[in-house]
Amino acid sequence: MINFIKQSALVLILAVVFGSGLAVIYAWTNPLYIINQEEATLESIAKTIPGADTAKNLQTSEVEGIEGYKVYRVFDSPDNAKERLLGWAYVAKGKGFGGDIKLLIGLNAQADALVGIDVLEDVETPGFGNYINDEERWKSKFRPRDGKALSLERNLVVIKTTPKKSYQIQAITGATISSKAVVSIINDTAGEVAAQIKQED
Amino acid sequence: MADKSSEPSSLTRFINGILPENPVLRMVLGICPTLAVTASVKGAITMGLATTFVLFCSNFFVSLLKRFLQPHLRILVFTIIIATFVTIVDMFLKAFMYDMSRTLGPYIPLIIVNCIIIARAEACASKSRLLPSLADALGMGLGFTLALLILASVREILADGTWLNFPVMWEGFTTWTIMKLAPGAFLTFGLVVGANNFIRRKLEERKS
Numbered sequence: 001m002i003n004f005i006k007q008s009a010l011v012l013i014l015a016v017v018f019g020s021g022l023a024v025i026y027a028w029t030n031p032l033y034i035i036n037q038e039e040a041t042l043e044s045i046a047k048t049i050p051g052a053d054t055a056k057n058l059q060t061s062e063v064e065g066i067e068g069y070k071v072y073r074v075f076d077s078p079d080n081a082k083e084r085l086l087g088w089a090y091v092a093k094g095k096g097f098g099g100d101i102k103l104l105i106g107l108n109a110q111a112d113a114l115v116g117i118d119v120l121e122d123v124e125t126p127g128f129g130n131y132i133n134d135e136e137r138w139k140s141k142f143r144p145r146d147g148k149a150l151s152l153e154r155n156l157v158v159i160k161t162t163p164k165k166s167y168q169i170q171a172i173t174g175a176t177i178s179s180k181a182v183v184s185i186i187n188d189t190a191g192e193v194a195a196q197i198k199q200e201d
Numbered sequence: 202m203a204d205k206s207s208e209p210s211s212l213t214r215f216i217n218g219i220l221p222e223n224p225v226l227r228m229v230l231g232i233c234p235t236l237a238v239t240a241s242v243k244g245a246i247t248m249g250l251a252t253t254f255v256l257f258c259s260n261f262f263v264s265l266l267k268r269f270l271q272p273h274l275r276i277l278v279f280t281i282i283i284a285t286f287v288t289i290v291d292m293f294l295k296a297f298m299y300d301m302s303r304t305l306g307p308y309i310p311l312i313i314v315n316c317i318i319i320a321r322a323e324a325c326a327s328k329s330r331l332l333p334s335l336a337d338a339l340g341m342g343l344g345f346t347l348a349l350l351i352l353a354s355v356r357e358i359l360a361d362g363t364w365l366n367f368p369v370m371w372e373g374f375t376t377w378t379i380m381k382l383a384p385g386a387f388l389t390f391g392l393v394v395g396a397n398n399f400i401r402r403k404l405e406e407r408k409s
Contacts, residue, residue, distance in 0.1 A: 011281065014278060022289065025289055029293060128378075
């Protein structure tokens with residue numbers, strides 16, 4: 001037994017010393033990491049909800065009581081007095097072509113239409129699937145067209161030709177699976193989240 | 202322990218790592234990050250410097266502790282040391298270089314299994330005094346960074362027409378998407394290793 005401890009003493013001491021060192025560094029850096037994540041989400045929200053990027057004093061608060069999703073209430077208060085509701089944003093995850101895709105999905109103030117999406121995380125193929133990050137090629141398709149936001153009443157459908165109906169979304173060339181993955185994440189979650197928002201609000 | 206007189210000096214160790222024994226181009230070690238993170242110059246530099254830091258700290262501790270290393274526990278001790286410093290790098294990037302940390306993703310934690318680091322701990326630091334070990338770590342680290350930089354420069358210029366995000370190609374340059382993907386990494390890697398061997402042979406011929 002003594003011999004055993006003697007032999008492993010170095011490993012034991014190193015584990016304790018390095019472990020404590022890591023704990024100290026973690027305590028120092030982790031709050032910064034959390035701030036970074038929150039800033040990234042806020043930046044993403046500003047890009048997703050119309051009017052949020054130009055809003056003065058943009059604020060978000062997490063909606064409590066919604067199961068399975070992180071939902072943000074997005075509002076601003078231009079003259080510090082009245083709050084103006086801009087919309088809702090929530091985080092949803094699903095399977096893509098290369099791995100999980102994490103989306104930020106924006107809903108309008110009435111929570112009955114889609115106003116935009118942003119990709120928070122993806123590992124799609126560069127040059128094909130990762131064009132889901134591209135504003136012109138992909139994300140713009142989910143923004144309001146001619147002032148009309150995409151209604152949640154109908155599921156979105158991915159097609160390969162030029163869309164004729166508002167609920168049709170043209171796939172990215174060479175990346176049908178990634179395109180379908182994004183749309184199905186929206187279809188699977190938007191109705192459910194919107195219903196819960198209306199209930200909570 | 203090796204004979205003291207045959208042990209290479211610190212300066213030789215440092216220079217060896219950069220080109221004559223370059224970990225990537227000559228020893229073909231650490232190929233996973235070499236192929237994975239060389240799509241952009243910025244990512245490659247960050248990865249190279251992060252690995253250099255881990256290598257430096259690992260060689261420092263391994264060399265300090267070499268007298269206490271039990272033969273059957275030595276790999277375990279290496280792993281504890283390496284894993285600690287890789288975790289520190291990971292936490293630092295998340296706190297201070299958040300975007301870069303997201304770009305490099307799992308490849309930062311994967312430095313733990315980068316064989317350059319464990320190879321240097323085994324082949325050099327556990328047998329050498331402190332100073333040559335540190336010189337070896339710096340040389341190997343810079344050699345690794347240099348190799349990543351060469352690969353990433355070729356790939357980023359051809360794939361995006363940019364270098365470190367600055368446009369360097371003429372207007373209307375057709376970007377080669379394949380250079381961003383895995384095949385581009387393999388192609389570039391093979392050509393760079395081949396070019397390095399070719400130049401070496403030519404130099405040796407001239408010498409003799």
